[in-house]
Amino acid sequence: MGDSTKKVPIAGRRNILITSALPYVNNVPHLGNIIGCVLSADVFARYCRIRDYNIIYMCGTDEYGTATETKAMEENCSPKEICDKYHAIHRDIYKWFDISFDHFGRTSTPEQTEVCQAIFHKLMENEWLTENTMQQPYCDTCQKFLADRLVEGSCPTPGCNYDSARGDQCEKCGKLLNPTELIDPKCKVCRNTPRIRDTDHLFLELPLLRERLEKYIAEMSVAGSWSQNAIQATNAWLKEGLKPRCITRDLKWGVPVPHEKYKEKVFYVWFDAPIGYISITACYTPDWEKWWKNPDNVELYQFMGKDNVPFHTVMFPSTLLGTGEEWTMMKTISVTEYLNYEAGKFSKSKGIGVFGNDAKGTNIPPEVWRYYLLTNRPEVSDTLFTWADLQAKLNSELLSNLGNFINRVLSFIAKPAGAGYDSIIPDAPSVESHQLTKTLAENVGKLVEQYIDAMEKVKLKQGLKTAMSISSEGNAYLQESQFWKLFKEDPAACAVVMKTSAGLVYLLACLLEPFMPSFTDGVLKQLNLSRETHLSFSDEKGDVEKAKKPWEFLTAGHKIGRPEPLFKELKDEEVEFFRQKFAGSQADRKLKEEADAKAVAEQLKKTKLADGNNKKEKSKSGGSSSKSKATEAEPTITKLDIRVGLITEAKKHPDADSLYVEEIDVGEGSTRTVVSGLVKYIPLEEMQNRRVCVLCNLKPVAMRGIKSHAMVLAASNEDHTKVELVEPPASAKIGERVTFPGFSGEPDGLLNAKSKVWEKIQAELHTDAQLVASYKDVPFTTSAGVCKVASIANGEVR
Numbered sequence: 001m002g003d004s005t006k007k008v009p010i011a012g013r014r015n016i017l018i019t020s021a022l023p024y025v026n027n028v029p030h031l032g033n034i035i036g037c038v039l040s041a042d043v044f045a046r047y048c049r050i051r052d053y054n055i056i057y058m059c060g061t062d063e064y065g066t067a068t069e070t071k072a073m074e075e076n077c078s079p080k081e082i083c084d085k086y087h088a089i090h091r092d093i094y095k096w097f098d099i100s101f102d103h104f105g106r107t108s109t110p111e112q113t114e115v116c117q118a119i120f121h122k123l124m125e126n127e128w129l130t131e132n133t134m135q136q137p138y139c140d141t142c143q144k145f146l147a148d149r150l151v152e153g154s155c156p157t158p159g160c161n162y163d164s165a166r167g168d169q170c171e172k173c174g175k176l177l178n179p180t181e182l183i184d185p186k187c188k189v190c191r192n193t194p195r196i197r198d199t200d201h202l203f204l205e206l207p208l209l210r211e212r213l214e215k216y217i218a219e220m221s222v223a224g225s226w227s228q229n230a231i232q233a234t235n236a237w238l239k240e241g242l243k244p245r246c247i248t249r250d251l252k253w254g255v256p257v258p259h260e261k262y263k264e265k266v267f268y269v270w271f272d273a274p275i276g277y278i279s280i281t282a283c284y285t286p287d288w289e290k291w292w293k294n295p296d297n298v299e300l301y302q303f304m305g306k307d308n309v310p311f312h313t314v315m316f317p318s319t320l321l322g323t324g325e326e327w328t329m330m331k332t333i334s335v336t337e338y339l340n341y342e343a344g345k346f347s348k349s350k351g352i353g354v355f356g357n358d359a360k361g362t363n364i365p366p367e368v369w370r371y372y373l374l375t376n377r378p379e380v381s382d383t384l385f386t387w388a389d390l391q392a393k394l395n396s397e398l399l400s401n402l403g404n405f406i407n408r409v410l411s412f413i414a415k416p417a418g419a420g421y422d423s424i425i426p427d428a429p430s431v432e433s434h435q436l437t438k439t440l441a442e443n444v445g446k447l448v449e450q451y452i453d454a455m456e457k458v459k460l461k462q463g464l465k466t467a468m469s470i471s472s473e474g475n476a477y478l479q480e481s482q483f484w485k486l487f488k489e490d491p492a493a494c495a496v497v498m499k500t501s502a503g504l505v506y507l508l509a510c511l512l513e514p515f516m517p518s519f520t521d522g523v524l525k526q527l528n529l530s531r532e533t534h535l536s537f538s539d540e541k542g543d544v545e546k547a548k549k550p551w552e553f554l555t556a557g558h559k560i561g562r563p564e565p566l567f568k569e570l571k572d573e574e575v576e577f578f579r580q581k582f583a584g585s586q587a588d589r590k591l592k593e594e595a596d597a598k599a600v601a602e603q604l605k606k607t608k609l610a611d612g613n614n615k616k617e618k619s620k621s622g623g624s625s626s627k628s629k630a631t632e633a634e635p636t637i638t639k640l641d642i643r644v645g646l647i648t649e650a651k652k653h654p655d656a657d658s659l660y661v662e663e664i665d666v667g668e669g670s671t672r673t674v675v676s677g678l679v680k681y682i683p684l685e686e687m688q689n690r691r692v693c694v695l696c697n698l699k700p701v702a703m704r705g706i707k708s709h710a711m712v713l714a715a716s717n718e719d720h721t722k723v724e725l726v727e728p729p730a731s732a733k734i735g736e737r738v739t740f741p742g743f744s745g746e747p748d749g750l751l752n753a754k755s756k757v758w759e760k761i762q763a764e765l766h767t768d769a770q771l772v773a774s775y776k777d778v779p780f781t782t783s784a785g786v787c788k789v790a791s792i793a794n795g796e797v798r
Contacts, residue, residue, distance in 0.1 A: 006285035007056050007102065009297050014053040017291050017328065018045050019277045021304035022062035022107065025086040026071040029093060030355045031385060032339040035373040036305035040334060040460060042099045043374065044301060046514035047455045047463075049100075052538035056291065060105035060280045061087045064254040065269030066147035072253075073189065079253040083108055093356030097366050098517045105280035107272065112279035116255045116272045120247075122323035123204065124259075130203050130244060131261075137167070137179050137194035139187040145250035146179065146187055146194055153182030174307055202262060203244040204271070209318045210242050216317055216329060224332035225457055226313075228380065233309040233335075245315065247271040274316035277302075292328050301332045301458070309335055334458045337378035341385050342579070354385070354582050361730055362578060363790075364570065367516035368394050374515050377461045387579045391570045402471045402508070403567040408478060409501040410526055410563035420487075425502055426495035427556035434496045437551070440477045444470055444504070445548035451511055452544070460515075467511040474504045496551065502527070502560070503550035510537045519566060527554070528561040564685050573791040577771075635757045637764075637775040638745035642713070642738040643667065644728045644782055645694035650687035652679065656704040660687060664710065666694050667735015675708035681723035693726045693738055693773070693780060693787055698758065699750050715767045715795035724792050726773045729784040738787065740778045765797035773797055 009015035020041035023029050029038075038059060045057040063083040072079045087106050094104065123129050137146040148168035155165035155173060162172035167179030179185060180196060187194050206213075217238075221231055247268050248257055254266025282288040291298055302312055312333060320327040341354065359369050372390045375397075376383045413421045431437055447470050454462035478501060486494035509523040513535060524531055537543045546552050645664040648671055653659035658679045663671040674694070678687070693713040700709045713726045728738070737747075751757045764776050773780040773787045780787035789795065 006287070007054060008285070008287050008290045009294055010054050011297070014048075015291075015294075015298045016048055016053050016055040017281075017298050017300045018048070018055060018057040019300070019302050020057075020059045021302075021308050022060055022273055022276050022280075023090055024067060025061040025063045025083050025090070025106075026067045027086065028089055028355045028357055031359065031369075031373060032341075033305075034093075034097060034356060035339055035377055036336045037303055038094055038099050039097065039370060039373060040336060040377065041301075041303035042101075043460050043514045044303070044334070044455070044458055046100060046517065050510060050513055050535060050537045052536065052540060056102040056281070056284070057100065058103055058105070058277055058280050058284065059101050060103075060107065060276060061090055062269070062273045062276060063087070063106050063108040064266070064272060066149040066249075066251065069147075069251065069253050070150060070188065080108070089357070093360070096360050097356070097370065100517070103280060103284035105276075105283045107276040107279065109279060109283060111282040112272065112276060113255050115279045115282060116267060116275050117258045119275060119319060119323055120258065120267070122325065123319070126322060126324055128205050128209060128322040129247070130205055131200060132203050132244070132246075133198050134201050134246060135180055135196045136199050136250070137185060137187075138197040139190065139192065139194045141190045141192045142187060145197070145199055147249055147251055148177075148179050150188045151179040151182060151185050151194065152188050153185035156181045156183055169307070176310065199250060200261070201246045201248045201265070202257070202259070204247050204315075204318065204322070205244050206242040206314070206318055207244065209322055210238075212321045213242075213314065213318050214238065216321065217313065220329065220331060224330070226333050227335050227458075229306055229337065230309050230313060230333045230335045233306060234313040237310050237314050242314070245270075270311055270315060271319065274311060274319070293326055295326055295328045298328045299331045300328050301334065302330050303334045304336075306335050306337055309333070332458060337380070338382045339373070339376065339378050339385055340382055342387075342583075358582060364390075364394075365518065367519040368398065368567070370516055371398060371464075374460060374464050379459070379461055387575045391572075391575045394567065394570050397468065399567040399569055401475060402468065402512075403565060405471050405474045405478070405501075406505050406508070406523060406526075407563060407565055409474075409498065409505055410560060412483065413498055413502060413560060414563050421498065423560050425554045425556055425558045425560065426499055428492075428496040428499040428551050430492045431496045431500070431551050434493060436477065436481055437496055437500050440473060440500065441548055441550060443473055444507070444550060447473070448507075448511075448544065448547040455514075464512075464515050467508065467515070470504065470511065471508055474501060474508075477501065477504075499554065499556065500551040503553035506534075506553045507547055507550055510535060510543070522564075522566055526561045526563050528559060565683060566685075568683065568686060571791070577791060635755070635760055636743055636745070637740045637761055637778075638743050639748045639751065639757055640695060640761060641697035641747035642780070643694050643696050644732045644734055644736050644738065645672075645692050645710075645712075646734050647687055647690045647692060647712075650684060652684065653704060653706065659703060660684070661706055662687065662712065664692070664694055664712070665734055666696055666710065667733075672696070672709040673707065674710045674712060675703040675706055676712050676714075678712075678714065678723060681714075682725065690725060691728050691730065691732060691734075693728060695758075697747055697750050699753055713765075713773070713797055715773065715789045715792045715797045717792050717795050722792060724789040724795075726767075726780065726787050726789055726797060728780075728782050728787045732782040732784040736782055738780050738782060740775050741781055742778055743775075762798055767792055767795045767797060769793050 018041050020037040023033060023037065041057060045055055048055040068079045068082055072082045075082060091104055137151050139146050149166050151167035152164055155162040155170040157170065157173050157175050160170060160173040162170055165177065165182060167177060167182060169176050185194060217234060248262055248265045249268045251266050255272050257263060257265050257267060278292050281291055304312060312330060317329060320329060372393050375393055376385065414423045416422055447466055451463050451466040454466060481497045483494050483497045486497065505523060506527060509520045513520040521531065643666045645666045647662045647664050649663040650660050653661050653675065658677050660676050660678055662674045662676060664674050665671050695711040695713060698711055700707050714723050715726060716723045766774060767789050768774050771788045771793055773789065
């Protein structure tokens with residue numbers, strides 16, 4: 001019996017199986033990996049869901065092979081521990097990026113062993129495997145055969161000359177290699193030159209499968225509209241001539257070969273990794289064969305970077321064809337070129353670029369990252385990530401075009417009666433006679449057709465561009481209609497414009513959901529609609545036809561929610577800060593952080609010495625004078641109870657325009673109500689779900705009728721025209737006390753207002769040149785690192 005909660009193909013429906021290349025588990029994914037594989041596949045999966053196709057999206061971490069063993073040696077642990085660690089890192093990063101896998105699994109499972117070995121047995125039965133002796137590098141120092149990735153040297157390809165080519169592939173020119181071809185090879189572990197020794201291995205006879213493979217490629221590349229780069233890479237392989245390909249390796253970490261002679265060896269990762277798509281589906285449902293052995297009813301779409309193409313168009317299909325079974329073969333392959341970073345190339349091995357966990361720490365929301373990566377998707381040639389370009393796309397396209405259109409429409413509808421529609425969608429009976437609206441509807445209808453055409457062909461960048469054109473049409477329509485005048489002069493026409501525009505807002509939420517799902521959630525909330533019942537764009541339900549009459553999307557009398565800005569401007573100083581922060585390699589950044597930490601430690605030493613000298617001076621004076629008593633009584637930072645807090649809700653004060661009222665979790669079980677005068681400095685949406693530093697032992701004070709039970713700490717510039725929150729690191733624990741290295745002691749229960757403890761200590765609080773909040777020269781410190789502000793250096797903290 002199958003699990004009824006798991007999807008299976010349905011007769012008469014479009015059944016689509018989507019995979020993205022399995023990310024290798026030995027490192028943190030960077031933005032180039034994310035756009036190349038998981039994000040592109042996610043956009044297509046989400047598009048298929050709103051079109052009401054029956055789909056599953058499978059992915060997981062690729063865990064076997066040399067790279068894992070090497071990383072385990074580097075980190076002094078077992079390969080399984082490495083896999084567990086990095087699988088969790090990958091899973092959490094993709095969750096933050098809103099990647100909607102139906103199942104995110106891994107290849108180090110019993111299911112992988114079972115499926116892999118079953119395919120191997122079929123290939124043996126059908127006599128597609130041969131034995132051969134290979135010459136392989138053997139390191140006398142490490143006393144073992146070296147897998148391809150454990151050998152590095154210069155690439156032998158004429159004109160390449162890359163000096164860090166691996167024994168399996170040159171990262172620079174992309175050519176697949178054997179380690180014996182490298183010029184001046186070295187063992188990656190000990191850097192000694194290996195010697196060549198004989199070892200027996202099993203080979204898949206690709207030349208014998210050529211005829212079947214070429215027939216499959218000829219048919220499917222046309223039926224599935226393969227991208228040009230996939231066709232070129234495949235043809236280059238075929239033109240060069242197929243050679244027998246080794247499928248076993250002298251390793252311990254992998255799927256064991258079920259053959260007496262080779263039982264000490266494992267399958268080569270190129271052979272078993274694509275089989276991971278199947279075994280991960282088997283982990284998702286026991287009915288996996290209904291997806292993978294159902295070529296007449298299931299379409300397989302696969303997403304990857306260009307270096308992965310031959311494995312999916314030559315190796316994996318040959319493996320499946322060789323079994324003689326009815327497998328669901330790849331119909332469509334979507335391939336990306338490389339995303340480069342600022343002046344160079346993203347590189348996991350060298351730590352260059354912005355990595356998934358870095359993106360999370362910038363406070364730039366996931367929908368902005370998704371939008372930028374997808375507008376920059378390297379579909380036909382390499383593209384370049386730059387911070388300035390991200391800023392331009394956010395500020396001019398998301399904020400000024402899309403966000404501006406939606407906010408203008410919903411804010412006007414939300415205005416009270418007499419100035420707007422009191423949050424109620426108006427009726428628009430005279431729509432047929434409104435020519436401007438009819439013209440808009442024709443244009444939008446054509447754009448929707450173009451959007452569907454692009455998305456069906458997996459031209460994701462074009463689909464996104466087309467959807468954004470609808471927002472531009474909407475802005476032009478609003479301007480031309482001059483709705484603000486119509487409201488008084490021609491109420492019937494104004495109702496048509498606003499009902500139509502609200503329909504466009506809903507349409508944009510649908511069409512942009514595959515690209516920016518959290519944006520769509522925000523828009524639906526403001527429209528007061530639920531994702532479950534309203535998010536649909538299917539032919540059967542007539543949603544596509546409705547797009548030609550956008551005024552029909554929302555019913556008259558429907559009450560919308562509260563409009564709020566959807567995007568926040570990215571400022572020049574923030575861009576410069578990120579550019580500096582992510583310059584160089586991760587190793588360079590780590591050295592810089594260590595240097596900064598060392599400087600802080602030195603400063604602490606000086607502070608402690610100064611404190612020690614003060615104590616000596618005090619003891620010399622005998623402590624009898626009133627002056628020395630006053631000096632001894634000088635309060636220190638330890639008297640303050642500053643904690644890491646999370647703003648769970650923020651709203652405007654009902655009786656004061658300049659005040660916010662926040663509910664803040666400071667680790668006490670229930671939240672504290674806090675009133676802050678931040679309205680003119682920080683927009684309301686930026687106050688939501690923010691980690692903040694909270695001073696918890698001030699005496700509660702009523703502010704315009706609402707009692708404030710703590711204070712949020714913020715920094716201001718010299719002329720107080722700019723204010724920013726002091727922010728703990730994203731992983732700091734809610735409720736933990738902020739400490740100051742070199743100072744110890746328990747805080748007061750409540751600060752003594754008469755002694756002006758807070759006022760005296762506050763005079764010593766500031767941000768330094770590195771934007772770190774400090775007391776004297778000691779940073780606000782949490783278990784996850786120091787607390788900082790976004791851009792105000794040398795500011796006052798209060």
